[in-house]
Amino acid sequence: xxxxxxxxxxxxxxxxxxxxxxxxxxxxxxxxxxxxxxxxxxxxxxxxxxxxxxxxxxxxxxxxxxxxxxxxxxxxxxxxxxxxxxxxxxxxxxxxxxxxxxxxxxxxxxxxxxxxxxxxxxxxxxxxxxxxxxxxxxxxxxxxxxxxxxxxxxxxxxxxxxxxxxxxxxxxxxxxxxxxxxxxxxxxxxxxxxxxxxxxxxxxxxxxxxxxxxxxxxxxxxxxxxxxxxxxxxxxxxxxxxxxxxxxxxxxxxxxxxxxxxxxxxxxxxxxxxxxxxxxxxxxxxxxx
Amino acid sequence: xxxxxxxxxxxxxxxxxxxxxxxxxxxxxxxxxxxxxxxxxxxxxxxxxxxxxxxxxxxxxxxxxxxxxxxxxxxxxxxxxxxxxxxxxxxxxxxxxxxxxxxxxxxxxxxxxxxxxxxxxxxxxxxxxxxxxxxxxxxxxxxxxxxxxxxxxxxxxxxxxxxxxxxxxxxxxxxxxxxxxxxxxxxxxxxxxxxxxxxxxxxxxxxxxxxxxxxxxxxxxxxxxxxxxxxxxxxxxxxxxxxxxxxxxxxxxxxxxxxxx
Numbered sequence: 001x002x003x004x005x006x007x008x009x010x011x012x013x014x015x016x017x018x019x020x021x022x023x024x025x026x027x028x029x030x031x032x033x034x035x036x037x038x039x040x041x042x043x044x045x046x047x048x049x050x051x052x053x054x055x056x057x058x059x060x061x062x063x064x065x066x067x068x069x070x071x072x073x074x075x076x077x078x079x080x081x082x083x084x085x086x087x088x089x090x091x092x093x094x095x096x097x098x099x100x101x102x103x104x105x106x107x108x109x110x111x112x113x114x115x116x117x118x119x120x121x122x123x124x125x126x127x128x129x130x131x132x133x134x135x136x137x138x139x140x141x142x143x144x145x146x147x148x149x150x151x152x153x154x155x156x157x158x159x160x161x162x163x164x165x166x167x168x169x170x171x172x173x174x175x176x177x178x179x180x181x182x183x184x185x186x187x188x189x190x191x192x193x194x195x196x197x198x199x200x201x202x203x204x205x206x207x208x209x210x211x212x213x214x215x216x217x218x219x220x221x222x223x224x225x226x227x228x229x230x231x232x233x234x235x236x237x238x239x240x241x242x243x244x245x246x247x248x249x250x251x252x253x254x255x256x257x258x259x260x261x262x263x264x265x266x267x268x269x270x271x272x273x274x275x276x277x278x279x280x281x282x283x284x285x286x287x288x289x
Numbered sequence: 290x291x292x293x294x295x296x297x298x299x300x301x302x303x304x305x306x307x308x309x310x311x312x313x314x315x316x317x318x319x320x321x322x323x324x325x326x327x328x329x330x331x332x333x334x335x336x337x338x339x340x341x342x343x344x345x346x347x348x349x350x351x352x353x354x355x356x357x358x359x360x361x362x363x364x365x366x367x368x369x370x371x372x373x374x375x376x377x378x379x380x381x382x383x384x385x386x387x388x389x390x391x392x393x394x395x396x397x398x399x400x401x402x403x404x405x406x407x408x409x410x411x412x413x414x415x416x417x418x419x420x421x422x423x424x425x426x427x428x429x430x431x432x433x434x435x436x437x438x439x440x441x442x443x444x445x446x447x448x449x450x451x452x453x454x455x456x457x458x459x460x461x462x463x464x465x466x467x468x469x470x471x472x473x474x475x476x477x478x479x480x481x482x483x484x485x486x487x488x489x490x491x492x493x494x495x496x497x498x499x500x501x502x503x504x505x506x507x508x509x510x511x512x513x514x515x516x517x518x519x520x521x522x523x524x525x526x527x528x529x530x531x532x533x534x535x536x537x538x539x540x541x542x543x544x545x546x547x548x549x550x
Binding site: 131144146148151152155156159223224226 | 372373376380395398399401402405406407409410411412414415416417419420437438
């Protein structure tokens with residue numbers, strides 16, 4: 001433990017990041033530039049989220065990491081171990097027990113509560129990027145609230161696919177002011193963005209931090225005649241039988257066999273522990289791998 | 290009658306070199322003004338200063354703005370107004386047609402999206418209505434309705450230029466800036482484009498400022514003409530008057546240089 005400062009980053013760096021976070025919380029949806037540090041993992045693995053987590057973690061925190069909803073994927077396991085090693089914090093897989101949750105591409109199914117912090121890993125924080133390549137121009141568009149271009153993207157979706165086909169990283173307007181990329185969460189999760197917990201977004205490579213304070217007004221952009229719809233696979237979880245949760249589709253053999261299961265592993269496991277069984281599920285057993 | 294645009298002593302310097310200097314004129318509603326001159330005479334610099342793309346070093350560009358919540362409207366200097374207001378003007382009351390269509394179009398967005406962008410920028414939020422307007426405008430610039438979902442990259446040069454015009458006129462601007470609208474097009478396509486532009490300008494009662502080095506274009510479109518040389522205006526007058534009876538030596542040279550077929 002003595003080899004590292006608490007949570008890897010030095011105190012001055014954490015202070016700088018906390019300043020960016022506070023500014024982000026004061027201006028919901030505004031992308032605050034910060035001096036992103038080189039982290040001992042490649043860009044794209046959550047270097048932004050890791051720096052934000054390092055800046056908000058305290059020794060008393062309980063930490064949880066999810067990647068596409070799962071606690072047991074490489075990305076989640078390596079980031080969790082990173083903070084176990086460098087911060088010696090308690091870790092958990094249970095959403096309700098965690099005080100800080102770092103997430104990639106999902107919001108936990110279970111209701112988040114006041115006092116919790118949700119940290120997102122963000123690959124590209126600029127929602128206008130693919131329509132307007134110039135950063136100078138996009139900053140000006142944010143400053144002057146010129147967001148017509150965002151609807152051009154949705155228009156293109158409808159004209160090509162007959163419906164708004166954007167299924168993840170669905171643009172939202174925050175407090176009637178800033179248009180924000182909610183990171184690549186499925187649009188199923190968009191209605192949950194207004195929640196009692198604090199949400200922090202960190203983009204390491206792009207050097208931006210933005211934030212949503214509790215109960216911020218977050219509206220998904222849409223057209224009057226093509227309203228926003230939070231979609232999910234029209235199926236129930238094959239393991240726990242939930243019809244409420246966001247599902248992953250798995251190909252299970254080479255004969256077209258497939259199953260749907262909750263992407264949030266903690267949610268699915270706790271339902272199975274409580275005795276819910278899906279179409280292809282078996283009763284939950286401790287340590288059944 | 291109030292002029293729509295009042296230009297007073299506009300000057301733009303590039304260091305010691307002169308871009309354009311001491312340009313003043315009034316433009317009245319429904320009037321089309323042509324600006325001609327050789328390459329490097331300051332035509333485009335002047336146009337960019339008027340349209341707010343460049344900040345002039347001296348002078349005022351007063352536009353007859355509509356009344357809104359904060360201002361009474363009337364003639365206001367667009368050089369000193371705030372940037373949000375100027376940008377709002379440039380997507381409502383003003384339009385700018387670039388010489389190269391790809392400068393004025395979004396090449397990775399479909400034709401319908403290109404036309405709809407200005408509508409969405411002024412808060413149109415009904416897909417069906419945006420699409421109907423886009424289809425209508427494509428028809429008015431003679432682009433087949435079934436090309437609405439094609440990208441401009443799939444269009445010919447003349448079609449791209451017509452699409453750019455549709456995209457600019459869809460919000461019903463009152464003043465259109467055109468920078469060599471027929472440049473790079475072959476003569477038959479040019480003729481059709483000019484015909485179309487003349488029709489639209491008359492029908493919508495637009496005012497326009499057209500920069501070109503092609504005297505045939507101004508002969509067809511412009512009511513009044515301004516001849517520029519070395520950043521200065523050397524002659525102004527009614528188009529036919531200037532072209533048929535040029536007074537200044539340079540204008541005489543310009544008119545006599547036109548190739549006769």
